[in-house]
Amino acid sequence: MDTTNCDTSKIICLPEPGMPRIVVIGGGFAGLALAKELKNKKVQVVLLDKNNFHAFQPLLYQVATSALEPDSIVFPFRKQFNGFKNLVFRLAEVSEIQPLSNTVVTDKGAVSYDYLVLATGTTTNFFGMESVARNSLGMKGIRDALNIRHLMLQNLEQAAITCDGEERDALTNFVIVGGGPAGVEMAGALAEFRRYILPKDYPEYPSSTMEIYLVEALDELLGTMSDKASTKTLAYLRELEVNVLFNESVSGYDGSVVTTKSGKEIKAKNLIWTAGVQGQFPKGIAPDKVVKGNRLKTDPHLHVEGYGNIFAIGDIAALIGETTPKGHPQVAQVAIQQGRYLGRSLWATLHGKPTKPFSYKDKGSLATVGKRKAVADLGKFRFGGYPAWLLWSIVHLMSISGFRNRILVGLNWAASYFTYEKGNRLIIRNFSPPDQGPPKKSRTGNFGNHKEKVQ
Numbered sequence: 001m002d003t004t005n006c007d008t009s010k011i012i013c014l015p016e017p018g019m020p021r022i023v024v025i026g027g028g029f030a031g032l033a034l035a036k037e038l039k040n041k042k043v044q045v046v047l048l049d050k051n052n053f054h055a056f057q058p059l060l061y062q063v064a065t066s067a068l069e070p071d072s073i074v075f076p077f078r079k080q081f082n083g084f085k086n087l088v089f090r091l092a093e094v095s096e097i098q099p100l101s102n103t104v105v106t107d108k109g110a111v112s113y114d115y116l117v118l119a120t121g122t123t124t125n126f127f128g129m130e131s132v133a134r135n136s137l138g139m140k141g142i143r144d145a146l147n148i149r150h151l152m153l154q155n156l157e158q159a160a161i162t163c164d165g166e167e168r169d170a171l172t173n174f175v176i177v178g179g180g181p182a183g184v185e186m187a188g189a190l191a192e193f194r195r196y197i198l199p200k201d202y203p204e205y206p207s208s209t210m211e212i213y214l215v216e217a218l219d220e221l222l223g224t225m226s227d228k229a230s231t232k233t234l235a236y237l238r239e240l241e242v243n244v245l246f247n248e249s250v251s252g253y254d255g256s257v258v259t260t261k262s263g264k265e266i267k268a269k270n271l272i273w274t275a276g277v278q279g280q281f282p283k284g285i286a287p288d289k290v291v292k293g294n295r296l297k298t299d300p301h302l303h304v305e306g307y308g309n310i311f312a313i314g315d316i317a318a319l320i321g322e323t324t325p326k327g328h329p330q331v332a333q334v335a336i337q338q339g340r341y342l343g344r345s346l347w348a349t350l351h352g353k354p355t356k357p358f359s360y361k362d363k364g365s366l367a368t369v370g371k372r373k374a375v376a377d378l379g380k381f382r383f384g385g386y387p388a389w390l391l392w393s394i395v396h397l398m399s400i401s402g403f404r405n406r407i408l409v410g411l412n413w414a415a416s417y418f419t420y421e422k423g424n425r426l427i428i429r430n431f432s433p434p435d436q437g438p439p440k441k442s443r444t445g446n447f448g449n450h451k452e453k454v455q
Contacts, residue, residue, distance in 0.1 A: 017044035026119035030314030030335035037343025050093035064148035075401035097284030122277035136271035150431035173268035178275035179216030188369035191240035196420035229375035300357030
């Protein structure tokens with residue numbers, strides 16, 4: 001790389017491409033699919049991400065509940081792109097897009113582009129409830145999952161110390177908000193933890209002390225799946241003794257008491273929020289291109305409307321049409337298909353060939369509640385139980401990046417299948433919600449970021 005004229009205080013050093021440069025912001029499912037589609041073609045792909053790894057988000061809940069270690073579901077970009085001669089990765093967080101000059105500004109410098117692809121995904125949406133945002137935990141990234149794990153284990157340990165029965169109940173109670181797949185899977189995993197791990201690890205108090213609540217604002221679970229899937233899921237959760245609250249929504253949380261709009265109060269030191277997401281992207285896009293959910297409105301070819309060389313794919317994109325009045329569902333399979341489509345489309349455009357509009361092919365939906373408990377909607381087929389759980393396991397295992405990671409996850413699952421053991425119950429660091437400061441040394445323990453589609 002020739003860096004003779006490179007001022008690193010102003011720009012990010014990149015090889016001179018001698019070919020069109022496609023800058024991709026975000027290395028999630030959509031960004032990865034696009035990069036793979038353009039592998040070693042005569043374009044320069046520059047991937048910018050604030051992390052140096054891709055995380056397999058569908059299994060975050062297993063990291064949160066000590067079933068998997070974080071390095072089992074993350075994979076470094078630089079290793080991911082071994083053999084990609086036309087791809088450059090830079091660790092940087094983009095703060096602004098400057099469309100008039102075809103430039104993106106990052107915390108490490110600026111990058112120019114011929115084509116820009118926004119694949120920035122979503123963040124947790126607390127719907128303006130500041131007290132909930134301050135005191136609860138989302139589950140959108142690997143750090144969120146580890147925060148949940150550490151807080152859960154800290155609170156379980158403190159519950160063994162305190163002599164205050166009400167405080168013990170609050171420390172061991174869990175409230176999960178949102179009855180979609182993420183909430184359902186988290187509730188099921190916690191219920192199995194309570195049934196099989198808690199009696200062995202914490203004989204100081206009965207496992208019945210730990211209550212799990214799943215709060216859903218509508219009158220059904222897994223609202224985007226079939227009625228059969230919803231009914232089966234509810235039956236599985238009740239079998240696992242999860243308290244499912246329908247037609248309830250959280251209105252506040254102070255770190256100890258969850259308040260609902262109907263006036264119900266639940267004492268709990270653990271609140272996990274899976275009830276909504278909103279798009280996240282750098283400033284620089286005109287406000288009239290942003291639609292509900294903070295998503296970017298695109299045309300059928302995935303251009304951000306009004307911008308000839310800026311595209312949006314994945315969860316951030318809202319392709320609104322007759323069949324998709326709210327845009328496509330924000331799930332991995334849509335992101336992957338859009339990434340592949342845009343890769344082919346850009347290559348065709350560069351060669352002066354016409355492109356077809358994006359068309360999503362729904363391959364089905366899966367969700368799991370626990371071992372041998374899952375539901376599947378595959379075309380006309382609706383089924384649950386062991387076959388659905390086995391299919392869910394195979395699909396997710398094969399979708400993880402890296403052979404080593406598949407082996408690690410597979411071995412963990414095999415051990416858990418026969419023993420229910422979760423061997424990663426380590427408190428590596430103390431954690432408390434940001435506004436509460438470090439954990440206080442007290443007898444009462446004041447401790448205190450999808451429907452998965454078949455790929």
